Amino acid sequence: MxxxxxxxxxxxxxxxxxxxxxxxxxxxxxxxxxxxxxYVDDLVLPGTLYAAIVRSPEAHARIASIDVSAAAAREGIEAVFTGEDMDDLAAPCPMVWVPPGVEVHVPDHWPLARGKVGYVGQAVAVVLGSDKYAVVDAAEEVLVDYEPLPVVVDPEAALRDGAPIIHEQFGTNQVFEWELAGGDVDAAFAEADVVMERRVVNHRTAGAAIEPRGALAEWREDHLTLWSSTQIPHVARVILSIELGIPEERIRVVAPEVGGGFGSKLQVYGEETLTAWCARKTGRPVKWTATRSDDMLTTHHGRDQIDYVRIAATREGELKAIDVRVIQDCGSYHLIEGPVIPTFTSCVVSGVYDFDAVRTTIVGVFTNKVTTDAIRGAGRPEATHLIEVCIDQLADELGIDRLELRRRNFIRDFPNERPHGFVYDSGDYDGTLDKCLELLDLDGFRREQEQLRSDPDRPVYRGVGFSTYVEICGLGPSRALGPDGWGMQGGYxxxxxxxxxxxxxxxxxxxxxxxxxxxxxxxxxxxxxxxxxxxxxxxxxxxxxxxxxxxxxxxxxxxxxxxxxxxxxxxxxxxxxxxxxxxxxxxxxxxxxxxxxxxxxxxxxxxxxxxxxxxxxxxxxxxxxxxxxxxxxxxxxxxDPDNFVWPFGAHACVVEVDAETGRVEIVRWIAVDDCGPAINPKLIDGQVHGGAVHAIGQALYERIHYDEAGQLVTGTFVDYGLPTAAEVPSFETARTETRSPTNTLGVKGVGEAATIAASPAIVNAVIDALRPLGVRYIDMPLTSERVWNAIQEAKR
Known part of the structure; x- marks a missing residue:
């Protein structure tokens, strides 16, 4: 034993x-x-007032005036409030990341805008009434006079001289610049035989939980009860105490059934504070439920990084250093965590590979878009994506098999302290890759692939892509994440x-x-x-x-x-x-x-x-x-753990690409994950399936897109392409079991693992399929149009 x-x-x-x-x-x-x-929307309290929120149609504008008289005069309307009415709030939404020695620009973010709006959908006024439909009609009669200001939605453009400044008090659109490094990065690049460089775009996505956000607040005998579709009821109580200026012991927060979150309900949104404030102001329960359009427009988004990647290596394929500069679109305001999320990219930017030196520089940028924050994986899918697609590219440049390059550089001794200070607690990267390949039968696949390529009557190309990943999760430990460490203002x-x-x-x-x-x-x-x-x-x-x-x-x-x-x-x-x-x-x-x-x-x-x-x-x-x-x-x-936990695994994706239309179909998916001993294997499979589908959506279909005027173009499920059962394969899952020494259960998280692993496997598979046509890289999402254009470009 x-x-x-x-x-x-x-x-x-x-x-x-x-x-x-x-x-x-x-x-x-x-x-x-x-x-x-x-769920929250199922709850009914006697005397409830329903809230409808007036939202800005402008991405960047000063508010010259707000006329609520017509709305307030409508029958059944109890009250109409604007940001100026809420001057008794004790504080704006607090942002809890205060990294030692790093300046982070934090604009005041109130439940209702005060004087200015910074993105389409920002709340400007709230209408309360006893009929949920009447308040929506009344909200349309609130007249807001906007003075439009120049808009910037491209984070790189926002950093250039002469760009419109979103928050004048800072004099810049840069939110922060933060670096995590270890080893002699510059020396490694100076001495390298080969330096591979690449720009990787990890586009903006939505959490798109099946249940939109909602809140119901009741104020009774100087005590507040808030029912909210939230992932963080305990944290929410603390934040509400700060914002409302009332003792925490007089606040109760209840999260009833929550229909999915994926990080998008890891906040205290303005609507939660607003319903609580309105309940106190009116003395009646107040309920707000987001429409799907509200949810897409105002619930925070995820990803939205531009990654400039450099890898130093020898001609024999020994990885020496990785240097990544991240441009993170933060949107126009922060919620409670916002700017910290891209820093998690730095934790696993070197992946499962034994680099001597690592450096990640992250630049956060204000744009006229809604906030970005944690969406399933929260900075770590971005890291896995950039390293895994770059490993494939480097293998091509060196003329080394993609899997062989991985094996030559796997970390094999555990626990293992990495150059940037993190200690990987456990691992067996060869084991998960071996099991993945055993299930795949790579030799058999290559034979089928060649047969398809040699058939002139079938313009379908088949490819296989791999992703070998490691994840940092299991937040705490407090000593690492807290005020004296990463800078989060709290215990974990x-x-x-x-x-x-x-x-x-x-x-x-x-x-x-x-x-x-x-x-x-x-x-x-x-x-x-x-x-x-x-x-x-x-x-x-x-x-x-x-x-x-x-x-x-x-x-x-x-x-x-x-x-x-x-x-x-x-x-x-x-x-x-x-x-x-x-x-x-x-x-x-x-x-x-x-x-x-x-x-x-x-x-x-x-x-x-x-x-x-x-x-x-x-x-x-x-x-x-x-x-x-x-x-x-x-x-x-x-x-409170002594370390994070570090699940890992290997995923393989087999795709078929129609060269005439650019359509990508996933025909096989193999996921081998190691999350330690299984408490319940059925639950693990469910999380892996869901996590993979989440990544398939980003890789092939989903994209939050704003036009140059800051208008959200993909704000409904008609435009935002969520995958359905018809678009995903039957998943083949397996596990290896490596105990974590961090906890006595030996377990590691698995809820985000497949999302972290999956997107590069898809991109690598499509590139493998199209290699004979000369296609070397395509940024996500790999829509039919984008793939078709890449094929045509390669033919020129």
Missing amino acids: GAAGAETAERGLPGGNGYVGRALKRKEDPRLITGRAT FESAQVRVLPTGGVMVYTGTSPHGQGLETSMAQIVADRLGLAPDAVEVIHGDTNTGPFGKDTYGSRSLSVGGEAVARAAEKVQDKAKRIVAHKLEAAPEDIEVAEGVFRVKGSPEQSMTLAEVATEAYIPADLPEGLEAGLDEISFY
């Missing part, structure tokens, strides 16, 4: 009833698939409370806030194995700041490696106390008590046992407890 395995077994991690590792059906699904789940622990009820059932209160991940199931499995009961007897409670301890919510693939570890530790505390009670009742030593086959029993004497329900009876009727032991079975854990 080995020392690590023996220690794990001794602690019961995982063990007990053997539920951990089983592909159990999700506990959440019955209520979700039968329509019994409750996670919390859990495990409460055994007097009759033996179990309540788990988690500080994470799931919204589709299946955490009610996986966390129940963790607890069930430690306490000797079935997962159905474990109720997982989340998303309500009035229950359980303060937590840091769900994002950054942290819910299992940090939140699940907190749950496991709290369950172990309960287990330890239960063992003391059992040992006392059965006249044994606590160290001789084990949890097995659904009971607490004496080792070697299985007939001497107690069920958890029997233990609970003793704990809550404390007539005969061990001396010094308090009544009850209720424990809390706060877990």
